[in-house]
Amino acid sequence: MIEVKNLTKSFGNNLVWENVSLTVPNGETLAVIGKSGCGKSVLMKHLNALLTPDEGVVLLDGQNIFELSYVDLRIQRQRFGVLFQGAALFDSISAFENVAFPLRYFTNKKEDEIRKRVMECLEMVNLGDIGNKSTSELSGGMRKRVGLARAIVLEPAYLLYDEPTSGLDPETSNEINELIVHFSDNLNITSIVVTHDMHSVLEIADYAAFLDEQKLSWFGTIEEMTKSDHKRLNSFIKASEYQI
Amino acid sequence: MQVFYDFGRYCQLLYQAIRSSSEFKSYYRNFVSEMIKTGYDSLPIVILAGVFTGAVLSIQTSYQLVSALIPKSTIGAIVTQSIIIELAAVISGLVLAGRVGARIATELGTMRVSEQIDALESMGFNSVSFLVVPRVLASFVMFPVLYIAAATTGVGGGLLAGIITGQVPAADFMLGARSFFLPWDIIFGMTKSIVFGFIITSISCYKGYYASGGAEGVGKSTTNATVLSCIFILLADLLLAIILL
Numbered sequence: 384m385i386e387v388k389n390l391t392k393s394f395g396n397n398l399v400w401e402n403v404s405l406t407v408p409n410g411e412t413l414a415v416i417g418k419s420g421c422g423k424s425v426l427m428k429h430l431n432a433l434l435t436p437d438e439g440v441v442l443l444d445g446q447n448i449f450e451l452s453y454v455d456l457r458i459q460r461q462r463f464g465v466l467f468q469g470a471a472l473f474d475s476i477s478a479f480e481n482v483a484f485p486l487r488y489f490t491n492k493k494e495d496e497i498r499k500r501v502m503e504c505l506e507m508v509n510l511g512d513i514g515n516k517s518t519s520e521l522s523g524g525m526r527k528r529v530g531l532a533r534a535i536v537l538e539p540a541y542l543l544y545d546e547p548t549s550g551l552d553p554e555t556s557n558e559i560n561e562l563i564v565h566f567s568d569n570l571n572i573t574s575i576v577v578t579h580d581m582h583s584v585l586e587i588a589d590y591a592a593f594l595d596e597q598k599l600s601w602f603g604t605i606e607e608m609t610k611s612d613h614k615r616l617n618s619f620i621k622a623s624e625y626q627i
Numbered sequence: 628m629q630v631f632y633d634f635g636r637y638c639q640l641l642y643q644a645i646r647s648s649s650e651f652k653s654y655y656r657n658f659v660s661e662m663i664k665t666g667y668d669s670l671p672i673v674i675l676a677g678v679f680t681g682a683v684l685s686i687q688t689s690y691q692l693v694s695a696l697i698p699k700s701t702i703g704a705i706v707t708q709s710i711i712i713e714l715a716a717v718i719s720g721l722v723l724a725g726r727v728g729a730r731i732a733t734e735l736g737t738m739r740v741s742e743q744i745d746a747l748e749s750m751g752f753n754s755v756s757f758l759v760v761p762r763v764l765a766s767f768v769m770f771p772v773l774y775i776a777a778a779t780t781g782v783g784g785g786l787l788a789g790i791i792t793g794q795v796p797a798a799d800f801m802l803g804a805r806s807f808f809l810p811w812d813i814i815f816g817m818t819k820s821i822v823f824g825f826i827i828t829s830i831s832c833y834k835g836y837y838a839s840g841g842a843e844g845v846g847k848s849t850t851n852a853t854v855l856s857c858i859f860i861l862l863a864d865l866l867l868a869i870i871l872l
């Protein structure tokens with residue numbers, strides 16, 4: 384379970400958001416929505432302490448991650464799979480090696496076991512034939528999917544997705560959405576999905592958090608969201624419906 | 628104020644690097660590839676710089692010392708000593724600030740702005756031990772090697788230039804080189820090169836590791852890294868001369 388309590392973050396004099404509190408129960412999926420620049424990525428980076436807040440705590444199964452020693456923090460971080468906004472693939476090694484990377488350093492698997500697991504993950508994201516392509520040969524959508532394969536390769540308990548479907552065609556977007564649902568339903572992974580895409584929010588999420596006006600403007604279940612009379616939330620949802 | 632902030636953060640990065648240098652398992656692969664990139668790949672430019680410095684020094688010294696009273700061997704002595712004590716380390720240091728420093732700052736800067744460092748951290752890596760430690764350690768090993776390469780080819784270049792221009796016969800040059808040769812000078816030059824290697828790699832790692840602001844930011848960090856490396860090489864050169872000579 385991930386609990387965020389009274390989190391406040393600013394860069395210099397620039398307040399990103401304040402007093403953000405929310406809870407994601409195990410196995411559930413939270414969608415974080417909001418305008419570009421409202422601090423969705425910044426919020427996501429607090430969940431595994433890539434950024435530290437000015438105030439507030441993030442509790443992982445009751446444990447405040449900002450109080451952990453660096454050694455313990457790194458152990459906790461290994462329970463997370465993270466898909467970054469720009470995929471953040473290591474460009475000095477091939478796509479295959481990117482996925483194999485955590486396996487090589489954090490497991491004692493032999494070469495053929497590594498190969499098998501990597502292929503398994505690449506096939507899950509429909510990239511079974513990627514071979515030894517270098518990361519610069521990949522399209523944006525392929526990079527995202529390689530990033531996703533890398534995020535799940537160590538079978539994490541938590542998955543953080545930063546805009547997993549932005550920049551993808553509708554068909555691939557749907558495939559990614561189905562994967563997210565698959566991970567959370569079948570593997571009981573707790574997921575946080577940062578997205579602009581209301582369509583995928585309705586498809587995949589159990590909870591939604593709407594960041595707006597430098598605070599957590601609205602938080603609740605998807606069902607509550609569709610019935611909500613929160614003005615700015617409704618106009619945000621509406622705006623994305625007309626995007627098609 | 629920015630200077631103090633930078634210096635504090637630089638020391639902090641070094642402290643983290645020292646603390647995490649025991650995690651050999653996480654960086655030995657990078658250590659090997661860094662030794663190749665820093666050492667082997669820089670050999671051509673260092674040799675080139677060495678040969679030309681030696682040759683020019685030899686020609687100019689014989690031009691300045693046109694007197695029947697001064698034996699030709701003096702030229703060999705001056706050229707050899709200057710190269711071993713000063714020029715092999717400093718010239719190769721300045722060249723490597725561009726060759727090695729710029730590469731490191733660009734590599735790490737790109738990794739920072741494209742969130743690859745965040746990705747490393749989020750996987751549970753210690754990004755400092757993974758990225759900074761192998762680069763600095765590789766310089767401790769390879770800079771002395773590069774210094775030796777620059778010094779030998781520098782003396783060779785000086786000798787060759789003396790022969791080709793007919794100013795200094797080989798026998799005279801070697802006589803001068805030998806008679807004033809002190810093993811201590813080589814240790815002094817090598818110490819310099821290690822210090823310069825540390826300056827270049829640590830500053831470049833710092834500038835790259837904390838780069839921000841997209842591609843433009845990476846460009847800025849790279850420029851800063853090379854300029855700062857050059858400045859601190861010259862300062863350290865002076866300081867070492869005062870302390871050790």
Ligand SMILES: Nc1ncnc2c1ncn2[C@@H]1O[C@H](COP(=O)(O)OP(=O)(O)OP(=O)(O)O)[C@@H](O)[C@H]1O
Pocket residue numbers: 394399417418419420421422423424425426468
């Ligand atoms: N490392 C940083 N240093 C300074 N300011 C930052 C940093 N990271 C983010 N910010 C600022 O924090 C704010 C929120 O950024 P963030 O990347 O979280 O937005 P976002 O909601 O993810 O937007 P998008 O949908 O476009 O990705 C922005 O104003 C940004 O300028």
Ligand SMILES: [Mg+2]
Pocket residue numbers: 423424425468545
């Ligand atoms: Mg973002």
